[in-house]
Amino acid sequence: MKYIDGFRNPEAAAQFVRQIVAQGRALDEQGRRVHVMEVCGSHTMAIGRYGIRSLLPGNVELISGPGCPVCVTAPGYIDAALALAGRGAIVATFGDMVRVPGSDSDLTACRSQGGDVRVCYSPGAALELARRQPDRDVVFLAIGFETTIAPMACLVEEAQRQGVKNFSLLTAFKRVPPALRALLSDPEIRIDAFLCPAHVSAIIGTLAYDPIAADGRVPCVIAGFEPLDILYGVHGILAQVLNRQAKVENLYARVVRPEGNPKAQAMIARFLEPVDAAWRGLGVIPASGLALRSEYAMFDAAKKFGIAVCPGRQQAGCRCGEVIKGKIRPSACALFAKVCTPENPVGPCMVSAEGTCAAYFKYGLPDKTQGEKK
Amino acid sequence: MSGDKLIQLAHGGGGWLTRELIESEIVARFGNGPLRGLPDGATLPSPRGQLVFTTDSFVVQPLEFPGGNIGHLAVHGTVNDIAVCGGVPLWLSLALIIEEGLPFAVLARVLDSVRSAADACGVTVATGDTKVVARGQGDGLYVNTAGIGQALPEFALSRERIREGDCVLVNGPLADHGLAVLAARQNIGFVNGPQSDTAPIHRLVLSVRDLGASVRFMRDPTRGGAAAVLNEIVGGAGFGILMRERDLPLNPATRAVSEMLGIDPLHVASEGRVILICAAGAAPEILRRWHAMPEGAGAACLGVVTRDNTGRVVLETLAGGRRLVDVPRGELLPRIC
Amino acid sequence: MKLAEIRADGKGLAELDGCRHVVDLSLVNGVSPGAYLIVHAGYAIETLDQESADATLSLFEEMAKEVASETRSANAEP
Numbered sequence: 160m161k162y163i164d165g166f167r168n169p170e171a172a173a174q175f176v177r178q179i180v181a182q183g184r185a186l187d188e189q190g191r192r193v194h195v196m197e198v199c200g201s202h203t204m205a206i207g208r209y210g211i212r213s214l215l216p217g218n219v220e221l222i223s224g225p226g227c228p229v230c231v232t233a234p235g236y237i238d239a240a241l242a243l244a245g246r247g248a249i250v251a252t253f254g255d256m257v258r259v260p261g262s263d264s265d266l267t268a269c270r271s272q273g274g275d276v277r278v279c280y281s282p283g284a285a286l287e288l289a290r291r292q293p294d295r296d297v298v299f300l301a302i303g304f305e306t307t308i309a310p311m312a313c314l315v316e317e318a319q320r321q322g323v324k325n326f327s328l329l330t331a332f333k334r335v336p337p338a339l340r341a342l343l344s345d346p347e348i349r350i351d352a353f354l355c356p357a358h359v360s361a362i363i364g365t366l367a368y369d370p371i372a373a374d375g376r377v378p379c380v381i382a383g384f385e386p387l388d389i390l391y392g393v394h395g396i397l398a399q400v401l402n403r404q405a406k407v408e409n410l411y412a413r414v415v416r417p418e419g420n421p422k423a424q425a426m427i428a429r430f431l432e433p434v435d436a437a438w439r440g441l442g443v444i445p446a447s448g449l450a451l452r453s454e455y456a457m458f459d460a461a462k463k464f465g466i467a468v469c470p471g472r473q474q475a476g477c478r479c480g481e482v483i484k485g486k487i488r489p490s491a492c493a494l495f496a497k498v499c500t501p502e503n504p505v506g507p508c509m510v511s512a513e514g515t516c517a518a519y520f521k522y523g524l525p526d527k528t529q530g531e532k533k
Numbered sequence: 534m535s536g537d538k539l540i541q542l543a544h545g546g547g548g549w550l551t552r553e554l555i556e557s558e559i560v561a562r563f564g565n566g567p568l569r570g571l572p573d574g575a576t577l578p579s580p581r582g583q584l585v586f587t588t589d590s591f592v593v594q595p596l597e598f599p600g601g602n603i604g605h606l607a608v609h610g611t612v613n614d615i616a617v618c619g620g621v622p623l624w625l626s627l628a629l630i631i632e633e634g635l636p637f638a639v640l641a642r643v644l645d646s647v648r649s650a651a652d653a654c655g656v657t658v659a660t661g662d663t664k665v666v667a668r669g670q671g672d673g674l675y676v677n678t679a680g681i682g683q684a685l686p687e688f689a690l691s692r693e694r695i696r697e698g699d700c701v702l703v704n705g706p707l708a709d710h711g712l713a714v715l716a717a718r719q720n721i722g723f724v725n726g727p728q729s730d731t732a733p734i735h736r737l738v739l740s741v742r743d744l745g746a747s748v749r750f751m752r753d754p755t756r757g758g759a760a761a762v763l764n765e766i767v768g769g770a771g772f773g774i775l776m777r778e779r780d781l782p783l784n785p786a787t788r789a790v791s792e793m794l795g796i797d798p799l800h801v802a803s804e805g806r807v808i809l810i811c812a813a814g815a816a817p818e819i820l821r822r823w824h825a826m827p828e829g830a831g832a833a834c835l836g837v838v839t840r841d842n843t844g845r846v847v848l849e850t851l852a853g854g855r856r857l858v859d860v861p862r863g864e865l866l867p868r869i870c
Numbered sequence: 871m872k873l874a875e876i877r878a879d880g881k882g883l884a885e886l887d888g889c890r891h892v893v894d895l896s897l898v899n900g901v902s903p904g905a906y907l908i909v910h911a912g913y914a915i916e917t918l919d920q921e922s923a924d925a926t927l928s929l930f931e932e933m934a935k936e937v938a939s940e941t942r943s944a945n946a947e948p
Contacts, residue, residue, distance in 0.1 A: 160789060160887055161872070162906055162918060165927040169779055170934035172852040177937075210854025280719060280794075281912040283894065310913035313896040361908060361916045386852035387930050413923040414908050414916050423897045423915060501862040512795075522856040524847065716889065725888035789887035793871075 166385030175390035176214045182397040183216025191218070193400050194349050195393065196342070196485050198224040198335060199356030200513025201384040207522035209386040211393075219397065222485040223518070225338055226356065228303045229259060229511040230483050231438045232331045235471030236302075237261030240329060242466055243298050244274035251285035252300040254278045255512040258504055262471040282314050289318075289326035298460045301328040306358040308332045308449055309423035312430040315451070315458050327460040329468075330450060333436055335359050336367050337447035343375040345441075347486050352378040352396040357388070357411055362427075364419025368407045376405045383411040430455055437470060439507075440480030479506035482515050489519040496520055538637040545631070545665025555663065558640060562648045567624070567659040575659035577624060583684035585620030587611055590677040594868040596639060599713045600729030603676055604646030606804055606870055609731050610755070611680035612654050616735035617751040617807055619688030622654060626679045627661035632671030643674065654733045656680070685738075687745030694749040697772055699838040700816035702809045704737050704823055705730065705831035706782040707759055711801035711869050712790045719794070727786040732805030737829050740822045747815035752808050755870055757861050759835065760799040762808055763846045764860045770844060776836035776858065777849045799848075800861040802869045810838065873905045873914075884909060 186193060197203065203223045206212060212221055225231045238261045244250045250266065257266040257276065270276040275295075279285045282299060289297035301311050311328065318326050335356060342350060355368060360381045368379040378399035382392025391410050399406060409415055427449065436448025451459040461468055473479070477499075478492040489495045489508070495516060499505040508516035543550045555571065567575035589610045596603045608625065615622040627647060631640065651658055709730035716726055734753065741748060752762045763774050783791075783798055791798045805828070811819055816834060823829025839847075846858040871884035876895070884893040884907055894913040895901060906918035 160785075160792065162920075162923055162927075163792065165930060167851045168930055168934050169851050169853060170937040171930040174933040174937045176853060207856060209850040209852040210848075210856035211852060213854040213856070214852065283912055306910050306915060309897055309915060310894070310911050313894060313913060316896075358908065358910055358915060386850070390852065413919050413926060420897060420916055422899055426897065521859050521862070524842070524845070524855060524857050727889075785887045786889055789889045793886060793889065793891060 163385065166383065166387045168387060171387055172390060175387065175394055179214070179219070179390065179394055179397060180216050182394065182401060183219055185401055186397070187216075187218055191400075193219050193397065194222055194351045195219065195354055195396055196222045196224040196350045196352070197226060197354040198339065199226040199354075199359065199384070200228070201357055202226060202354060202389065203513055203515055203518050205384040205386065205389060207518035209389070210522070211386065211389055213524070214390075215393070219393070221354075221393070222350075223515040224342060224485045225438065225441065225483045227483070227508070227511050227513040227515065228307070228331070228333060229256065230479060230507045230514050231333060231440065232302055232507070233437055233439055233470045234261050234473055235469040236329070236331050237265060238263075238471050239461065239466050239468045240266060240298070240300055241269050241274070243329065243460060243464060244269050244276060246464065247275075248296040248298045248464075249275045249277055249288065249292070250298050250300065251277045251279045251288055253512070255510060256300055256302075258501075258510045259507045260474055260504060282310060286314055286318055286323065286326055289323050290321070293325055296325050296327070299326070299328050302331040304333055304335050304356070304359050305362040305427070308427055308431065309362055309420070312426040315430050315455060316426070318458060319455075324457070327458050327463050328451070329460040332431065332449040333438065334433070334447050334449060336363070336371065337444045338438060338441060339371050340375070341438075341441050341444050342484060343371070343377065345484065348484055350377060350485070351400060352380065354389070354392050354396065355379050355381040357381070357383045357414070360411065360415045360419070362420050362423045365407055365409045365415060365417045367419070372405050372407045378405050379407045381407075381409045381411050381415050383414065440483035474505045477506040479508045479516075482508050489516040492516075540631050540633060540635045540637065540640065540665060542633045542665055542667060545663065551663070558644055559661065559663065562644055563627075563658040563661075566657050568661070575624070577659060577681075580623065580683035582686055585615045585618045585682040585684050586679070587614040587618070588677065588679035589614060590675065591870060592672070592675050592868055593714060593870050594672065595714075595717055596643065596673050598717045598729055599726060600709070601731040602643050602646050603674060604643035605650050605729075605731045607676040607678045608647055608650035608654060608656070609733050609804055610870065611678040612656060612733045612735055613753045613805075613807065615680050615682035616733070616738045617753050618682075618684070619690050619738065619745075619751070620682030620684050621739065622656045622680055622682040622735055624657050624659040624681045625651065627658050628677040629661070629663045630671055630675040631663065631665045632673050633665055633668045635673055640674070650733070654735065685742050685745070687742045688748060689745070690748065690750050692750055692766060692770060695766070695770070695772060695810055695838055696749070696812070697838055697840045698813050699749060699810050700813050701763070701774060701776070701835040701837065702811060702816060702819060703754075703759070703782065703833060703835050704734060704807055704829045705805070706784045706787065707754065707803055707806065708791065708798035708801035709784055709787050710804040711758070712787045712796070712798070714869055715794060715796070716790050725786055727784065727790055730803050730805040732828055734805060734807040734828055736826060737807060737823055740826065741819050744811070744815050744819060747812040749810045749812070751810070753803075754806055754808055755802045755804060758798070758800045758802055759808065760797070760846065760858050760861055763858070766810070767844050767846055773839045773842035773844065774836050774846045775839045775842070775849065776846070778851050780833065781835065782831050782833045799858055804870060808835070871907055871909055873901055873903050873907055875903050882907070882914065884914070
């Protein structure tokens with residue numbers, strides 16, 4: 160596969176690992192440990208899939224932060240989706256959402272009790288569903304960061320252009336840069352560097368990270384999510400740390416431009432406006448969310464149907480909030496893999512396609528240095 | 534029967550239309566042998582030694598997919614189950630549950646495939662049944678086949694015989710069937726897309742019967758793919774299995790679709806593959822023999838049985854790291870076979 | 871994925887090793903068949919800068935060769 164296989168070359172990976180191990184030794188001589196946080200669901204999964212943690216030296220810790228947009232959404236969002244299904248709407252969603260717990264129930268239970276919950280493989284399929292069934296309301300569960308928000312804006316434009324009246328989005332859109340600031344100012348977490356997201360960065364550009372690197376005094380390295388990209392990114396971070404630098408460095412220049420994707424940014428700005436948003440684990444972060452502008456209220460399911468999205472209740476014992484902000488590893492949660500599993504999740508992190516607990520559960524081996532899993 | 538004729542409810546009623554259906558579709562294809570005269574059951578000569586007896590139902594959607602149809606699966610699935618138990622397949626039963634409204638042309642193509650697959654495998658369709666259910670109650674066509682085979686005395690297949698150092702062999706690339714079906718469902722058009730690997734593997738098993746003492750265990754990686762089968766093998770056992778990602782045999786189109794859909798090929802069904810665990814010393818000879826056969830052209834060593842990571846299947850990734858290959862969890866791929 | 875063709879309705883057909891899927895091109899500008907696209911949820915969100923990609927690949931290939939030559943010299947030592 161062109162432009163994919165070359166970024167998975169095992170020999171090059173071995174060489175990167177050699178260099179990273181040497182960097183680890185140099186840090187060791189300075190008595191230093193490094194905590195690198197990644198904040199991208201694709202990175203979380205790729206790190207698990209390729210066993211990256213098993214290759215890193217013991218004094219380099221790769222922490223998964225709030226990279227999963229489903230996980231950072233409060234349980235009340237699911238409650239709102241269930242309320243819409245209860246009113247007879249077709250609730251269209253990506254597959255991994257159907258087991259995410261709400262305050263009392265989830266979409267799978269709703270479906271087996273007769274709720275019309277449909278799994279879509281793409282947002283376009285949900286719009287198509289609305290066109291084919293004009294007598295039913297179709298609500299698409301639209302959760303995501305900037306990478307997803309831009310396509311969602313296109314979808315709203317298409318719906319408007321086609322005059323589709325029975326289609327709306329229940330949105331939970333969030334912006335990554337405000338979360339990075341909130342993480343840096345959280346006394347409970349130690350972050351020495353950010354491994355910045357691949358495709359969120361393609362939308363927002365590298366310039367978005369300048370204030371974070373400067374104010375937080377942390378390296379911000381943008382990397383792709385092929386295994387060589389991730390190792391390249393870690394290597395770049397360690398080089399900066401050793402040189403006591405804190406720069407924004409773009410190691411995914413083949414996709415990410417300094418200004419990002421202006422067309423995508425314009426689409427987002429046209430249809431959406433910043434709002435305050437509540438992040439599971441991080442609390443309310445000002446201007447960290449994006450909501451449809453009032454002139455597009457007919458596509459905003461919450462406004463259209465008068466449903467308030469409340470915070471809802473987490474299940475007892477759930478520590479997703481702490482996992483999301485990188486305060487604890489999944490194995491530190493007493494429920495992990497014992498009570499909370501992909502079939503019986505207590506929180507979203509175990510069941511979301513990009514959830515940290517899901518990645519650890521699926522890919523993790525017991526590891527002497529990092530004490531993971533089973 | 535004309536191309537646009539549809540199955541009616543009455544075709545399952547037991548009356549005139551049923552007789553017509555059986556004559557034109559079943560007897561015409563399978564009427565020589567035990568089915569001649571349409572007895573209620575087949576009276577068959579008893580093979581020597583032990584029997585292998587198996588059954589499988591097939592609910593694949595769509596009924597026809599790149600590389601095959603439900604008819605092929607129905608024969609190969611049961612033939613292969615007999616084979617991985619160390620048996621020679623002999624007879625099949627064929628039960629059809631047809632939904633009212635299924636075009637005769639589709640039924641004809643499926644049954645043609647059952648006939649040609651059975652002939653190619655050297656098995657006889659000895660008995661069967663046909664029912665019709667009302668529109669909306671059946672999803673086109675469901676098929677069940679049961680199979681009887683003769684157990685080969687050379688094989689004593691058991692997980693308990695598996696030892697550290699044993700090799701895990703497979704006769705060809707993984708996941709083609711499941712990804713071909715999924716690509717068809719998701720309208721992923723293709724120039725050279727994945728084709729189902731549906732095929733019989735019993736000749737591969739027969740080809741190594743004289744090495745039976747070195748063959749520890751066999752399974753066919755259908756639902757849940759190689760990951761499901763290998764985890765079944767190591768579950769609760771005193772050994773683990775280690776695979777290397779760079780050695781996993783995958784066809785390019787299958788890899789491409791798995792990338793596009795974000796699906797791990799280790800979790801996806803094959804319908805023409807056997808996973809065989811053997812003593813290390815026998816592996817080169819088994820691979821050599823398989824490579825000489827069309828069903829074994831892409832045969833490879835998937836991995837090795839290890840003393841560490843007991844009860845687990847571990848993958849050494851392209852990056853050189855290690856990670857778990859778990860049993861597939863969560864919402865799995867429905868109606869693949 | 872490589873853009874194989876642009877349909878009359880403006881959508882693209884992106885191809886990976888012969889397998890094609892429909893892709894929405896609203897978020898990218900001025901693409902023509904032969905361009906490589908980054909696709910998310912059925913939308914192209916950026917085009918691949920092939921020059922930059924080739925440069926990164928060359929870097930990785932060089933690193934791979936270093937491993938090979940190190941292994942050779944390690945094996946050559948008594």
